[in-house]
Amino acid sequence: MANERVTEIVERLALPIAEHAGVELVEVEYKKEGANWFLRVFIDKPGGVDIDDCSRVSEQLSDALDVADPIATSYFLEVSSPGAERPLKKLADFERALGERIHIRLYEPFDGHKAFEGVLLRCDGTSLEMEYAEKSVQRHVCLPLDKIAAARLSVWT
Template identity: 70%
Template sequence: MAKERVTDIVERLVLPIVEKEQVELVDVEFQKAGANWYLRVFIDKPGGVDIDDCSRVSEQLSEQLDIVDPIPESYFLEVSSPGAERPLKKPADFERAIGEHVYVSLYEPIDGSKSFEGTLLSYDGEQLELDVRVKTRSRKVTVPLAKVALARLAVEL
């Protein structure tokens, strides 16, 4: 049996907490930066989260992590908002982002490009349709979800 990933364990631990606190779990990351490991939990809610939301989730999750102890190395726990350029990972994320300005990078190029920025026109579970501006022209690009390496909301300049 494959060893369970830290992010999967943390997600399982934090889901009842975010449900109780009436916030949404956006993402969980466990990454090394320099000499340190960081466990980052991103939460959100309509209107955005505040420091109190983050603090409540952090305290409760920290207690659960102390009990389960899934991470052998030392790490820093950070609970925060995903920010204005929130990642799009789940079907609900893409559905909520229809009509929004997004950035999408790909594993392999489409029409010679590995990244697109524009308005998300539609999402059907298998592909995205974007309205991309190139200088003064607008064109539609269809992106198979299987080719998406990263998708996030983007701040339109």
């Protein structure tokens, strides 16, 4: 799909810019909302990013995008923090989230559930183990990473 190609190109452009700025490139998203296209670049660092981090990355990435010109249509560039419910995509993301509350959505049901929310206990690169509550009973589940459609940190509710 063309949108996947755009995000891959933008990731390659944004990664050295983010590293030079001392931040982590978390995710690149390119999607249409209403009549407009949005290119969203999410960055983070320990302690969180501030407006100066976002501005610095945005300006440098905008210049790089002008030169590479990978997007044929007009779009809005947004550089921001991934927020409190940061996505978990890479092994390093899961390792950093050990002991944290996470939300997992699966491609297909596992033990009768298509989603789990609980505390991440372990991740070895092929599977993860988490503890979750089901009707006030604490349970453990081990899920293969290749069965996970989406994962993110979860704010306690």
